[in-house]
Amino acid sequence: MRKNIGLSVLVLIITASGLRAQQDPLYNLYSFNQYMINPAYAGVYNNFSANLITRKQWAGIDGSPLTNLFTAHTSVGDQFGTGILIVNDRLGINNNTEAQLSFSYKITSGSKTLALGVQGGVVGYKYDYNKLNLAFVDDEGLDMNNDGFSKANFGAGAFYMTDTYYFGFSVPRILNAKVNDGVSTSTRYLPHYYLSGGFIIKPRLTHSVLFKPSFLVRYTEKQVSADISINALFANTLWAGLTLRNFDGVAINTQIQVNRAFRLGYSFELPTNQLVQSNFGTHEVSLLVELNLFKDHFDIERYF
Template sequence: MQRLLAILPFILFAVASSAQQDPLYSQYLNNPVLLNPANAGLNNRLNAVAGYRLQWAGFDGSPTTLNFSTHTSLVQNKVGAGIMVVQDKIGDTKITETSSLYAYKIELNDDRVLSFGLQAGIINYRNDAANLNPKDAGDPLFGFVNETKFNIGAGVVLKSERFMVGFSVPRLTPTTVNPSGTQNVEIYGRTFYLMGAYMLYLTESIQLKPSLLLRATANAPLSADINFNLNLEENYTLGLFTRNFNVVGYLAQINVKDYRIGYVFEVPTNASVGARFTTHEVSIGISLAAFAYHNRQRSNF
């Protein structure tokens, strides 16, 4: 029962927000297929990225998100394909999404590409509230739930070496489960994403990349991420961002040839919440020219 009381705030938060919020990512520019399938193979290379996010560090049962994706450009860079796995966990609730990705690319000119993407897969919802050791073990509220739903999403991206803008809906229909057997509960709503970024060349070795991510979901406030990343000598990146001006985050990233590792530290700006609600996110990625028609150099986007 003590464990139940300890993580009850997280359960209430999950119930209140699950229908309004997809998993959050601070390093979405490093793994944009998490938000938009049209990014699959868009940089004309073979890519693999793994990430881990821990919210509210130090709290038992705090939310965590694991993600992995791999995608590549195929057919002389005309199409992109890949797979993506995301696992979102809070308390004893675990949501695992597995998706296949497909993108068709149209070269508008030597520099600009328009990409249309689709994703299709399954979302598994698993909850074993009996692990909370309730007083009444037979209470249906603390039963075991394991449901799997089909999901489809879509997106479009326009990009060049100087800019990128994309729009996507990773879940075209809301995802619902029926844990009690009598009433559906929405775990993921339909969220619309609008993302844009631009590369400013300050000097030959220093570039500034401002970006904006907007999230819109029915019955939820509009959410916005404002990012500023500074690239140094093509090997180092320092970043600063805010989410709804309620959270401030700091990014540090190292690029060594085709490999990359990044770390983000987030802290709320609301003094009443306190700095103890920190969030940590780490990602590791690789980008290779695996085929003869792949780009030899990394793309800005």
Template sequence: MIPDINKINSDKKPLLVTLSLCLLLMVTGNRAVAQQQAFSYTQYMDNLTPFNPAYSLLDKAGSINTLARRQWVGVDGAPVTYLITGNLPIESINASAGVIVFNDQVAIECQTEANVYFAKGIQLDSRSILAVSINAGVRNYTANYSTLDATDPTFRNDVRGTKPNMGFGVMYYTDWYYLGVSVPELTITSLGTASVQDNTNFRNHYYFSGALITNVNEDIKFKPATLFSYAKGVPLTADISGIFYMKGTLGLGLNYRTDKEMSGILTLNINAFHVGYGYQFGTSSTNLGTFNNATHEISLSYRFGRWASDPKLL
């Protein structure tokens, strides 16, 4: 049974301090918006595996998850992202294995990445587990600069490359909260260095995450979650989310990013199926003037077991 947050004992106060700092960061914000992390999506609280494969151990039934994200609707060449993950638990050794595939397209540039991962849990006591994961795969990058202006020497040569990728993650979790750190994209060699702009997609990206879930009453649960993203040369970005779940079926929440983006989130769990929708919009008055830079995000998942039967995944 998930405890009421009002009854948390003193040994759990450090977690509340951490969450308080996250909320403070949400209020103060981060004014640096010139660059963004290479890959992000607003529904990370429902599927953190692409950022930290150790999260897959929370799913004791296994699942297949898909997501499509389209930014700046109505603008040609605007970013489009497709993601699919699948995980299979290996209960005999308290482990899981799976695959992560995503495709990210921005104008003439396209990145495709495929990784397999293995995660193992170590039981620390009756209620807490330390999970570790390792992932490996390939990353392909293509930039068709010649399509911009074939007569201009600056854009004469296209850029193509395929490089190996590896990463790791660590997560500590109990039956009602988790804390994690990961580097899912550990770049050893350069890729796409001929890009006209300073490409941040191929630097090492570090992620710090945390969430808890608690009972508001018998029918409603509340899940605040945070995700901090950092890469060298890119400002630290924080995602702060809060979502209410009604009877384990309907979820309503908000997400705020410190690059002045906000999202409304709607989720629906029906037996083994999960459907999610996120609508993201800018909150800055200087957001490209009056341009509507709305982002739509849709997720669809199938779990080999009922979603409501496992509150850690809500």
């Protein structure tokens, strides 16, 4: 009961303030699929890739974030790529659904690839005020007549990689999402900027293990967060590693190559602040499929 009341108060505060702290969905397994944060990644490898991810954050707390993500992208010839991204993100009274189409162009020289990408689509925002436990129903800061709206948006990104390292920069949704209720205008979403990078370390003493340190920095107005990760690949089959998120959460990440086409991933995250006492952690499950659908597609060992 205490959790329900606490979450309702939290959601009410967020809603009444115009959702100025609204964030993009968080993920832990993005290091195996940069497309979820960067449209330039579409078709960067010469194959078809589809990814399904389910993430439950702060399990055990009623109304905590639940995110379902589906992505599919493919190369088209040697220089182009295209893809689709669909996300449903739920938090308390919020239920947001997004659909984006992306296109990319890549320039390859030997082992070096520079890809530029754009995406565009629609984000639908919905609010279920029946989930609120309100102490006062006449709060002037809460517009309960506005239960949803949709906004078009677009984004862009760049991705550069070699055999041993990569860098990416993207703004998946460039436009603010503003709503006018007839009295005032509130901003429900601010653009997020992503900077990512990583590199491969292959120890000389063994060929069965390699390491991939990586980072991701997110920036939005007056707010910066960062992930620092280290993953290891064993026998070219099993990934295992750790992610430190903004110094207030730590995650264990794994991915196994079941066969040439299928990869299964799982991540378990715990906060290092006071939230650790009130939930059962964050769980993220991933199914990644890679296929050669066209004549110019081929098998490749990829680490990014």
